[in-house]
Amino acid sequence: MIVFNEDGCIRCGACEGTCPTSAIDVTPTYIQHCDTCGGEPKCAEVCPEGALKVEYLSIDEDSMDQPRLIFNSTLCNACGKCEEACPQQTCKLTGNDLMGVEGFCVMCQKCVDICPADAIGIPGIIEPKECEIDIEGKGAVYIADCKGCGTCVDECPVQAISIDSIGEKITINEDVCIKCGVCSQTCPWNELYISEKVPVKRTKEIKAFDLETSKCIGCNTCVEACPGDFIKTEGNTLTVLLPEVCAACSLCVNLCPTDALSIDVEWGTPAPADDEGLGYDAEKCDFIGACANKCPTQAIRVVTKTGMLCPDMVQVDEEPSFTSCIRCGACAAVCSEDALIVGSIEKVIDGETVLRDRIEFNPSKCTECGDCVNACAYNMIKLTGDKKLPVAGFCTLCGQCIEACPQDALCDK
Template identity: 70%
Template sequence: MIVFNEDGCIKCGACQGTCPTSTITVTPTYIQHCDMCGQDPKCAEVCPEGALKVEMFTVDENALDQPRLTFNSSLCTSCGKCEEVCPQETCVVVGKPNMEVEGFCVMCKKCVEICPVQVIGIPGIVEPKDCAIDLEGKGATYIVNCVGCGTCVEPCPVDAITLDKVGGTISIDENVCIKCGVCSQTCPWNAVFISEKYPVKREKDIIDFAFDSTSCIGCNTCVEACPGNFIKTIGSNLTIEVPDICAACGLCVKVCPTDSLDLVVKWGEAHPADAEGLGYDAEKCEFIGACANKCPTEAIRVVTKTGMACPSLVQTDEDPSFVNCIRCGACAAVCPEGALTVGSIEKMIDGKLVMRDRIEFNPSKCTKCGDCETACPYNMIHLTDDEKLPVKGFCTLCGQCIEACPEHALYDK
């Protein structure tokens, strides 16, 4: 039985690409695969013609035999019973000649062998590697084992990330970084973490991975640079073989001295920290300031059209503006006492009950050290003289601002 350590998975999709029976589907949030129904496959049990069967075979000479599924195309009638009972929903009738059914595990071990971070295994034979990273206490930005591919540099919306040398380590300017998390979602190798959060990876599709053998000089620089050992040498003619699916970091392209490689990747949308929670429609906003004045934690700042700053009620010469806490979690990540934490709250949105991040605060733990105030990229967090609420500026998603807005410019999302 094949097992996955999803905590360490980088969602590169290499296992999905190599599986001969299409039993693995990798998404940004989960891995769907045939788990042999705990070594008692339901598909084989219900197959009326015996097209799907279970057989025992030797995976390793020093281990017990393992069950695997076999398929006899000549016996398959495409009745669909296997598809109906599959608890993992991997078994599918596709009707291809000689392969009428897909989605069953034959224990070929190709996924185990290709995984660049060794998080796929066979219990008792090849244990999946534990790649979990302890993020507690690592602060608002944390970089670990960066391969220097630079994939995260361009997507940064505020140009806070730099890479001085390909193959080196990125740097993040804390004074510029807005803790949106896009870099962490984009990183192919799980090397960047923002506000102690494990990111949901962006979807990506390799459109083209081209190799020009006529210009290749056989230096193997790309082979040595590939963090996942995806690129293989062809010793007979001093060239290489590029994979159909890989982590798509592009490091090989950047180090190739003859520009023999070209990688085209289509990226899915990023999911920045403010993508969920409190929605703001700038076209509807009249900058009245009712939302800021109503917020119990001063997590919204508005400058009205008359120059009044809310909730401080101080006259300024600033232009009308709206700023709010986006619950990025930077304050909670640096709080040494655990007074500020990232929690969650249920919200009914578009008829569905969903969970949303919120900032939670325990005043009894707060020492007013000011670390949260320094870490906040939006200058929302601030210390106060209020003993009951010594820190303000964090959003609890209480919804009072939404109720206060006369123009309906604020909403749950």
């Protein structure tokens, strides 16, 4: 049985690409794969023609035999019972006469061999590498063992990330960083974390990865530079063999001294920290400030069309605007007393109950040190001097702002 350590997975998709039966589907949030139902595959159990059968494979003399599935296309009548019975939803009819069913594990171990993070294994034989993501107490921005690929640099919406040269560790200007988390979602090697959150990784597709052999000088710079050991030397030809699927960090391309390598990567849309929770429609907003005045924690700031700053109720020389806490968690990440933490609340969105992040505050733990104020990229958090609520500006997703808005510009999201 093949097992995955999803915490250690870098979502490169190499396992999915190498699986001969399409039994692995790597998504940003989970890995869907055939696990042979713990040794008793449901697909084989329900197959009326015996086209899918269980066979046991001896991998190691000192370990138990491993179950694998074998498929006889001549016996398959495409009834679809295997697809209906598969609890992992990997088993599917293809419409192909030669391979009428796909999505079952044959224990070829190609996924185990190709994984650059050693996150795939076989229990009792090849255990997946343990990966403990220790980000608690690391602050609002944490850079672990950066590979220096620079992929995150261009993806930052506020140009807060810089790198002196490819291969060196990045630096992040925390005074500029808005804690949106796009860099963390993009990092090909899981080395960057914002506000102590494990991110949902962005999808990516390698559209083209090419080697111009006439330019290659056989220096093997790309082979040595690849953190995942994806690129291999090609015998005595003074060229290299490129993988079909990799982490797409472009480190090899950027370091190639002769520009012999090129890569075209299509990235999926990132999900910034404010993507879920409170929806705001700027076209509907009339900037009257009712939401800011209603918010019990002063987590919304509105400048009205007449120049009134709400909820402070002072006149300012600014254009009409709406700003709110996006619950990025930076304040909670730097709070040494756990007075501020990232909690969750149930919301009903389109008839479905979902969990959304919220900021929770315990005033009895607050020392009024001001670290949270400095960490807030949106200048929402502030010290009030009020012992009952010494810190304000954090969003609890209470929903009172939504009820107060006369233009329906705010909604649960």
